[in-house]
Amino acid sequence: MLAPGNSDEISGAIETALALYWAACHGKAVEDVYDVGERLGKQFGYHVNSTEGNGLEDKVLQQPTDVLKWQVR
Numbered sequence: 206m207l208a209p210g211n212s213d214e215i216s217g218a219i220e221t222a223l224a225l226y227w228a229a230c231h232g233k234a235v236e237d238v239y240d241v242g243e244r245l246g247k248q249f250g251y252h253v254n255s256t257e258g259n260g261l262e263d264k265v266l267q268q269p270t271d272v273l274k275w276q277v278r
Contacts, residue, residue: 210246212239
């Protein structure tokens with residue numbers, strides 16, 4: 206799961222995925238997804254708390270609109 210704006214949840218391939226996310230979804234060229242990404246996450250109103258233990262790991266994504274139906278614990 207991507208957690209835009211939460212530098213605690215970034216590792217490995219997620220760094221690249223977040224850079225692409227910021228570019229595609231917000232038109233922002235972000236080289237440092239840790240510092241700049243966290244600032245942008247707050248600016249755009251993302252929840253920047255840890256996603257660990259929120260139940261999203263078990264969710265199935267069949268189409269992009271499925272995320273709109275998910276309930277986060």
